[in-house]
Amino acid sequence: MGLVIDGEPATALAGDTLLTAVLTNGRQLRVSEFGDGARAGFCLMGACQDCWVYTEDGDRLRACSTPVAEGMRIVTKGATWPRLG
Amino acid sequence: MAAPRVVIVGAGPAGVRAAERLVAAGLRPTVVDEGMRAGGQIYRQQPPGFTRRPEELYGTEAGRAVAVHGAFAALAGRIDYLPETLAWNIEPGLLHVARDGVARKLPYDAVILATGATDRLLPVPGWTRAGVYSLGGSQVSLKAQACAIGARVAFLGTGPLLYLVASQYLKAGVEVAAVLDTSPASARFKALPLMASRPGLLVKGAALMWKLRGVPILRGVTPLAIDGDDSGVTGIRVKDAGGREHRFAADAVAMGWHLRPETQLADLAGVPFEHDALSGLWMAQVQADGRTAVKGVYLAGDGARILGADGAEIAGTLAATSVLADHGIQVPVAEVVELIGRRAVMDRFRRGLLRAFPWPGHLAAAVPDDTLLCRCEAITAGELRRSASDLGAPEVNRAKALTRVGMGRCQGRYCGPAGQEILAAARGVALPEVGRLRGQAPVKPLSIATVVPLGVEDA
Numbered sequence: 001m002g003l004v005i006d007g008e009p010a011t012a013l014a015g016d017t018l019l020t021a022v023l024t025n026g027r028q029l030r031v032s033e034f035g036d037g038a039r040a041g042f043c044l045m046g047a048c049q050d051c052w053v054y055t056e057d058g059d060r061l062r063a064c065s066t067p068v069a070e071g072m073r074i075v076t077k078g079a080t081w082p083r084l085g
Numbered sequence: 086m087a088a089p090r091v092v093i094v095g096a097g098p099a100g101v102r103a104a105e106r107l108v109a110a111g112l113r114p115t116v117v118d119e120g121m122r123a124g125g126q127i128y129r130q131q132p133p134g135f136t137r138r139p140e141e142l143y144g145t146e147a148g149r150a151v152a153v154h155g156a157f158a159a160l161a162g163r164i165d166y167l168p169e170t171l172a173w174n175i176e177p178g179l180l181h182v183a184r185d186g187v188a189r190k191l192p193y194d195a196v197i198l199a200t201g202a203t204d205r206l207l208p209v210p211g212w213t214r215a216g217v218y219s220l221g222g223s224q225v226s227l228k229a230q231a232c233a234i235g236a237r238v239a240f241l242g243t244g245p246l247l248y249l250v251a252s253q254y255l256k257a258g259v260e261v262a263a264v265l266d267t268s269p270a271s272a273r274f275k276a277l278p279l280m281a282s283r284p285g286l287l288v289k290g291a292a293l294m295w296k297l298r299g300v301p302i303l304r305g306v307t308p309l310a311i312d313g314d315d316s317g318v319t320g321i322r323v324k325d326a327g328g329r330e331h332r333f334a335a336d337a338v339a340m341g342w343h344l345r346p347e348t349q350l351a352d353l354a355g356v357p358f359e360h361d362a363l364s365g366l367w368m369a370q371v372q373a374d375g376r377t378a379v380k381g382v383y384l385a386g387d388g389a390r391i392l393g394a395d396g397a398e399i400a401g402t403l404a405a406t407s408v409l410a411d412h413g414i415q416v417p418v419a420e421v422v423e424l425i426g427r428r429a430v431m432d433r434f435r436r437g438l439l440r441a442f443p444w445p446g447h448l449a450a451a452v453p454d455d456t457l458l459c460r461c462e463a464i465t466a467g468e469l470r471r472s473a474s475d476l477g478a479p480e481v482n483r484a485k486a487l488t489r490v491g492m493g494r495c496q497g498r499y500c501g502p503a504g505q506e507i508l509a510a511a512r513g514v515a516l517p518e519v520g521r522l523r524g525q526a527p528v529k530p531l532s533i534a535t536v537v538p539l540g541v542e543d544a
Contacts, residue, residue: 013133020230027316028215034463038315040215042460042499044222045126045205046119048346049494049530050460060532064222067121067132 003067004056006041019044019051022076029053029063030076048078088112092180092191094172094350095199098127098149098394099386099401101157103197106405108163110414115165115191116158117172117182123157125201126221127394129229130154139506142228144253145289149395172200174526175354178381181526184537195381195408198351199401202344205366205498207267207449208466209241209458211311212340216318220341224250224317233259235337239321241308243268243442244343245290252296254339261300262335267342267445269305282430303331307448311338342444345502346388352446352524353381360517363436364391365444366502367521373425373432375404376411383407396431399424449503450510458507459500461493466507473511480520484508493529497522 001012012021021043022029026057028038030053041051044064051063056073091107093100096118105424107114116123122130128150130135139147160166167182174181178190204219211217218226218234220242226232233254239262240251251264280287301502305326312320312332320334343364351369352358356377358367368390375383385404386397403424452458469490478484481491481504490504491497497504503520508519527536 015134015230017230020226020232032213032463036213036457036463038215038317039213040317041218042222043203043219044225045203045219046529047495047498048219048460052494065119066253 001070003068003070003074005074006077014068016068017064018053018061018066018068018072018074021068022053022063022074028076043049086142089116089194089408090192091195091197091408092117092193092523093197093199094180095125095201095386095388096120096123096157096166096168097127097199097201097386097397098153099199099201099388099397099404100125100197101153102398102401103199103385103405104164104464105156106402107408108160110405110409110416112409112414113164115167115193117170117180117191118166118168119171120172121168123166123168124150124154126152126225129225131229131231135231136233146378146394149398152166153398169526171529171531172350173531175350175526183527183531185537186532187501188531188535193381195383195411196354197375197383197385197401197404197408198354198388199384199386199397199404200293200347200350200392202346202387205343205345205444205502206340207242207308207342207445207503208456208458208500209308209311209340210453211318212338213311213457213460213463214311214313214318215316216313216337217311218337218339220246220250220339221344223339224253227253233257233337234339235318235335236260237262237335238337238339239263239265239333239335240269241265241306241321241323241338241340242342243445245293245344245442246341247436247442248290248293248297250339251300255296260448261471262321262333263301263303263331264297264304265308265333266302266304266442267306267308267448268442269326272443273441275443276437277464279433280441281434282437286434299335343439343442344387344391345498346391347498348388349496349528350389351377351382351384353526353528355379356382358521360521361519363439365446365506365516373403373428374421375400375406390432390435392428392431392435395427396435397429399431403428407467444502446506446516448532449506450505451531452507458504459490459493461495461500462488462489464488469504469507470511474507477507479512480518481505481508481522482520484519485522491522496525496528 143150306323485491
């Protein structure tokens, strides 16, 4: 499957979570909003919320429980302002 | 009497067995599952298209996993199954759920909360680095994604899961750098009388240790730090029982100290809590048959008491029999007596495990001031201590208001147990005196747009 991570084309396997897709393309998933560095998820079961990434449109996704889909466009560095509506 | 409307939250072993028992009595329960497919975390199913056999996925528990999945599949058409649905609040007679950004309310006469558990964590300097995962999460990664968290993994914590996951990684071809257990070796022998209640499990434990031969195993360790650089983990340092420092190179660390029950919904439903001195955890008050002090609210599985997957199956069936009996539907007395007897054996073993692998509250209390306690908002242990020393916070909810520890997006799941120890030690009081973080709705983050729109459809 093809997706775009931070503007760069990447590939993933059907059945991958978004977290797996990002981490098979690099060592980190996102950057802590509180200035303490790189994160790569933690609980992997939807409880810690330490794997949030955003779509280019600003929708928030919990990477550990979101299946990757063809053509996804993901932002992991410096979140887009969240879409509120 | 009209058939009671029963909602079950959770589709792990407890939820599945509860649904099965209710269907057997002619009811049509609704099952709310945050997962995509039934099984819960322990019997998590791999995505469609993955072809590993149950024996590869679940090891010695393959038979049980297949049985639970089969039991759930057999309920198709006789239950209302709501996958990928979060139960995020509860009020008398109404469960609030959300799926795909759409909220709705499910009316119930009885609700069985089979919400499971998550890993209990202890902050260690460096535990927020990329490449550090919870033990349970490390297992989920193998089971559900066929991925290891690293190529050379160190395991830190205590409890049977520590050794189990390490052996599963070894079997998957991953290099296990070390198994670092905070429990002293001597604790295991003291716990033998209680653990003898399930000799089969002791044999499985011995087999597990045989699989791990050749792997460095240290007991009675004090974690010092998880080292790393900008891109992730490079190693882990501990002090052994004799005070000698050891460093193990690793590119990932899995850590966990048993499990903690997911009790937020029980809390919001008004179920009273009690402090369990053996585990150091606050638990919802629940009878062996799943009944609580709140009419219509029942608890089952690890969300009630950490009895393990097979104990959860028993507790699920038991809670269902209680629901039936409370609605005038006959349940054979012998069935309940037998289930309660089997549950008691599980509970005895649970107490043995907690003695063999004790929660190291003293290590939590001694976490260095500059260590991040709150992963969500990067708040240090020292800041929590100062809320006690400088600001006089008498208990954890006040400390949360002052420091935001427990207010972040995990809502205290990962900082809560250690935070209690830190605050109690800083105040010089016994652990129960600093209380517990109260559950708040939504129990997991929701988009504001899910909750706010007017005219939310009632089910």
